Structures are given as C-alpha cells and as structure tokens.
Amino acid sequence: MLGEYRIEGRRAADIAASVERAVGSGELEPGQSLPPMRELADELGVNANTVAAAYRTLRERGVIETAGRRGSRVRPKPATTGREYLRVEVPEGVRDVADGNPDPALLPALAEAFAAAALRSDRYPVHYGEDAVEPELERLARAGLDADGVPDGPVVVTSGSLDAIERVLMAHLKPGDAVAVEDPGWGSLLDLAPALGLRTVGVGVDDEGPLPEDVRRALAAGARALIVTDRAQNPTGAAITASRARALRSVLGEHPETLLIEDDHGHRIVDLPLHSLAGVTHSWAFVRSVAKAYGPDLRLAVLTGDPVTVDRVHGRQRLGPGWVSRLLQKAVVHLWTSGTVDAAVVAASYGRRRHALIDALKTRGVEARGRSGMNVWIPVPDETGAVARLLHSGWAVAPGARFRMSAPQGIRITVSTLGSEDIEPLADAVAAAVGPAPARRYV
Numbered sequence: 001m002l003g004e005y006r007i008e009g010r011r012a013a014d015i016a017a018s019v020e021r022a023v024g025s026g027e028l029e030p031g032q033s034l035p036p037m038r039e040l041a042d043e044l045g046v047n048a049n050t051v052a053a054a055y056r057t058l059r060e061r062g063v064i065e066t067a068g069r070r071g072s073r074v075r076p077k078p079a080t081t082g083r084e085y086l087r088v089e090v091p092e093g094v095r096d097v098a099d100g101n102p103d104p105a106l107l108p109a110l111a112e113a114f115a116a117a118a119l120r121s122d123r124y125p126v127h128y129g130e131d132a133v134e135p136e137l138e139r140l141a142r143a144g145l146d147a148d149g150v151p152d153g154p155v156v157v158t159s160g161s162l163d164a165i166e167r168v169l170m171a172h173l174k175p176g177d178a179v180a181v182e183d184p185g186w187g188s189l190l191d192l193a194p195a196l197g198l199r200t201v202g203v204g205v206d207d208e209g210p211l212p213e214d215v216r217r218a219l220a221a222g223a224r225a226l227i228v229t230d231r232a233q234n235p236t237g238a239a240i241t242a243s244r245a246r247a248l249r250s251v252l253g254e255h256p257e258t259l260l261i262e263d264d265h266g267h268r269i270v271d272l273p274l275h276s277l278a279g280v281t282h283s284w285a286f287v288r289s290v291a292k293a294y295g296p297d298l299r300l301a302v303l304t305g306d307p308v309t310v311d312r313v314h315g316r317q318r319l320g321p322g323w324v325s326r327l328l329q330k331a332v333v334h335l336w337t338s339g340t341v342d343a344a345v346v347a348a349s350y351g352r353r354r355h356a357l358i359d360a361l362k363t364r365g366v367e368a369r370g371r372s373g374m375n376v377w378i379p380v381p382d383e384t385g386a387v388a389r390l391l392h393s394g395w396a397v398a399p400g401a402r403f404r405m406s407a408p409q410g411i412r413i414t415v416s417t418l419g420s421e422d423i424e425p426l427a428d429a430v431a432a433a434v435g436p437a438p439a440r441r442y443v
Contacts, residue, residue: 007035010046012053019054020063023074034064034072060175062195075194088387090396097426098398100234102269102374103416106349107295108340110331117330132314132323133157136333141288141302150286151279153304156314157324161263161289162188164303164313165227168285169196171312172259173224180218180226182210184377184404186234186263189227202405205233207371209240212247219251225259226252230274232266232292232373235403235412237354239266239372245275252280259309260284268293270372271347278305285309290332292374293341300324300332350374353415353423360427366434376413380434383409389433395426 005027009015022028034040037055041048055072058064066072090096138155146152158164169179175197181189183202193200201223203214210228219226228248231239240248252258258281264274267288278284285305290298303313317323335341354370361368361378370376380386383400390397390411400410411434418426 007040007044009044009054010050012050012057015040015044015046015051015054016057016061019058020061023063028074030074032074034074036071056175060197062197066176088391088396088399091391094391094394094396095422096396097413097415097418098396100375100398100412100414101296101416102292103349106341106346106416107293108335110295110298110335113331113334113338113340114327116334117327120330121327126326128322130326132317134326134329134333137302137329137336140333140336142304145286145288145302145304148274148276150274150276150304151284153286153306154310154314156303156310156317157329158287158301158303158313158317159299159321159324160291161265161287161301162192163299164285164287164301165189165261165263166192166196167313167316168259168261168303168305168309169193169198169225171309171316172283173198177225178218178221178223180215180223182227182229182233183407184235184400184410186229186265187402190403190405200405202407204407205236205238207236207238207369208244209233209238210244210248212244212251215248216251216254219255219258223258225261227261227263228277230262230264230266230276231270231272232375234265234373235375235398235400235410236377237370237373237375239270239272240275240277242273242275245277248277249280252277256281258283262286264288265292266373268341268343269346269350269374271344271351272372282306283309285313290335293343293346294332294335298328298332300328350415353418356420356423357413357415357418357427360423361430364427364431366427366431370415374414374416376415377410378413378430378434379408379410381409383411386411386430386433390429393429393433395429 005022007015008018037051038048041051059066062075064072065075088098133155141155178199178201179193180201180203182205201218203218204211215226260277260281262276262278269292278286283306285303287301287303289301354376357376358368358370368376368378387397387399398412
C-alpha cells in the first residue's frame with residue numbers, strides 16, 4: 001500500500017507531518033492509499049482517535065481525501081498543483097492569445113492616482129485600529145451596488161476576488177462540504193475549493209449562465225454553496241440574463257440555506273446589465289474586483305453580503321492581514337472619480353473583437369461562444385491536438401483543461417490584443433486546427 005515508506009509519529013500532529021513530508025518529497029504519490037486508521041494505530045501503538053485526528057488534519061489541508069469504505073488516499077491533484085501550470089509555453093515569434101489579460105491600451109495610467117493617494121496619506125496617515133475601509137471607497141462602491149440592484153449590506157475590501165471567495169467559503173463551510181461551481185469555469189476557483197478540502201460539483205453553463213436544472217440537481221444532492229459568475233464568465237463569456245436570473249432565483253428559493261457567492265467578473269468591462277441572484281438565500285456574498293478594468297496588479301475587490309457573512313469575513317481578516325492598504329484604496333477612489341476608464345468604450349472595444357472572431361469562425365463552420373468580456377470559448381473534439389496545431393501555426397491558445405472538470409473539451413482565446421488584421425488569419429488557423437464543429441452547448 002505504501003511501498004517502502006513508513007509513517008511515523010506518536011501524536012496526531014507528528015503523524016500528519018510525516019504523511020505531508022512524504023507527499024512533498026514524492027515518496028507518497030497522488031492516488032496512493034493510506035492504511036486504515038485502526039491498522040495504522042496498531043502499527044504505531046497509538047489510539048485510533050489519534051490517527052483519526054491526523055487524517056482529519058490532512059483532509060483539511062487538502063493533502064488527502066476520504067471516500068467512505070474506499071478509505072483515504074493522497075489527493076490526485078494536491079493543492080500545490082494548480083491549473084495555472086497547464087499553460088502553453090510560448091516560443092519566440094508565436095502570438096499569445098492565451099493569457100487572459102486585459103488590453104494594456106485600455107488600462108489607465110496609475111502614477112497620478114497613486115501620487116494623489118500618497119499625498120492624502122501624508123496629510124492624514126492611517127494608524128492601527130482605524131476603519132479597514134476607506135469611507136469614500138465604501139460610499140462609491142455601495143452607490144454602484146445600489147444602482148445595479150444588489151441588496152443592501154455592509155462592505156469590506158479584500159485582496160482581489162479569489163481572496164474574497166476564499167474568505168466567504170471558510171466563513172461558512174467545513175472540509176468535505178460540496179460546492180456547486182460552473183463547468184467550464186474559472187480555473188483558479190476550481191483549484192481553490194479542493195485546496196480548502198471542499199468537494200466540487202460541476203454545473204453546466206450556456207450563454208445565459210448556469211443551467212437551472214444542473215443547479216437544482218447539485219443543491220438537491222447536498223451542495224451547500226453555489227458560486228456563479230454574473231458577467232464575462234471565464235472562460236465562456238456567459239452573462240446571466242433576466243430570464244435566467246428568475247429561473248435561478250426560483251431554484252435557490254427551494255434551498256434557502258444555500259450559501260450563494262456571486263462574482264461580477266465583468267464589472268466596468270461589459271455593457272450588459274447585471275441581474276443579481278442575491279437576497280433569495282439567507283447567506284450570500286457579492287464580489288467586484290478592479291483588476292480587469294484598472295489593472296491586474298491592483299489587488300482589490302469590494303465584497304458585500306448578508307451581515308453575518310460580512311462580519312465573519314471582516315473578523316477573520318482582522319486576525320490576519322488586518323486590512324487592505326488604505327493607500328491602495330485611496331488610489332482606486334481616485335481612479336473611480338477621475339473618469340480614467342470609460343466602461344462603454346472598453347466594453348465596445350472587447351465586443352468588436354469578440355464578435356469579429358466569432359463571426360469569422362462561423363463563416364468557416366466553427367462554433368464559438370463569447371457573449372461578454374474578453375474571451376472566446378471554442379468547443380473542440382481534441383483540445384491537446386488543437387493547441388499543438390495552433391502553436392505550430394503561430395498562435396498560443398489556452399487548453400480547456402485549465403477550466404473544466406467533466407465538461408466537453410474546448411480551447412479559450414483571449415481577444416484583448418487582437419487587431420482587425422489578426423481576425424482572418426486567426427480564424428483560418430483555428431478552422432484548420434479544429435475543423436467544423438456541430439452546434440452544441442457546453443454542459
């Protein structure tokens with residue numbers, strides 16, 4: 001079962017550390033079974049409860065998983081192995097349309113914003129014990145949320161959307177709980193949930209958002225949380241419509257104890273209206289990041305939700321980083337109030353590129369999706385082959401394996417830096433690499 005490796009330790013912490021060291025060194029490989037708890041307890045001469053506590057610690061750290069009578073085994077994909085490593089190495093001379101980054105030409109200059117923020121901080125320095133949220137940022141964020149119909153709730157600031165989602169999950173769930181996630185969906189989120197010891201249950205996605213029947217099945221089967229992307233879903237570009245929002249709210253109304261987390265990924269880069277699902281369940285959180293519209297290095301997201309959820313997140317944050325830099329918050333306020341980003345212009349720019357590529361592919365018999373945002377999703381029969389052939393043709397695209405669990409294969413193309421002169425050559429290369437595809441939806 002364990003080959004030559006021998007688990008050691010008399011205390012739960014020592015036993016867990018022994019297993020973790022072996023996983024880290026490769027002596028215990030992904031998928032390898034661990035001894036039954038009583039068997040290991042007899043071998044080590046300790047109480048079975050001690051081994052049970054060690055295994056529980058390992059599950060909580062995402063090192064092992066337990067599947068009933070099949071016992072415990074090393075996780076097939078340890079938390080240290082992220083989907084972000086499923087990247088295509090881009091040789092010199094190959095065009096990179098895989099990175100998912102915004103167009104630098106559409107991002108604002110930051111020097112003025114940070115200079116203004118620094119000047120204000122010099123005049124009114126922040127001290128320990130002060131409010132974690134810049135008052136003007138809170139006011140502006142809440143006004144924007146109100147305008148978009150997001151229910152009233154307190155506001156906290158986190159270091160980006162993924163940080164917010166992690167904090168909300170940890171505030172409500174425990175290792176072993178199931179979370180319903182979009183499939184295909186955000187690769188970082190698909191890594192995060194298992195790293196927290198949570199089980200992911202995929203729900204299909206079409207252009208209008210998560211499929212209601214898939215969500216209903218996931219929640220009926222015991223999923224305690226649902227994470228959805230409102231607009232510019234990564235990788236498919238889906239955006240929740242008014243009719244889909246009504247259907248999803250109806251499903252959530254059948255399961256009011258569900259933790260709902262919404263990620264408004266397309267804030268200030270899309271021109272489609274928001275149709276929030278918040279307010280149907282007792283526990284909910286709504287997240288908006290500034291990264292896509294103002295720059296990936298601005299690690300700041302605004303989080304609102306029901307009072308209990310926000311209070312738990314804020315309380316835990318105080319015991320860790322304390323707060324997100326008020327200097328950064330002041331810079332974001334300056335960016336928001338100075339009009340450095342015209343959301344309509346940004347949305348139109350990405351929209352022209354998406355539609356041009358989708359239309360060019362359609363004329364070549366290739367199905368593609370991309371209702372909003374900066375990405376286009378293309379179903380393919382063999383994504384590994386398609387990625388390799390496109391790389392040979394001079395285009396680096398993202399393999400669908402970064403974004404999916406059981407959804408059909410596909411590739412993602414980021415249109416951010418495409419010019420009009422790039423559309424036809426890229427469409428030709430994609431058509432040659434994947435061939436015509438029958439109409440389908442990614443479920």
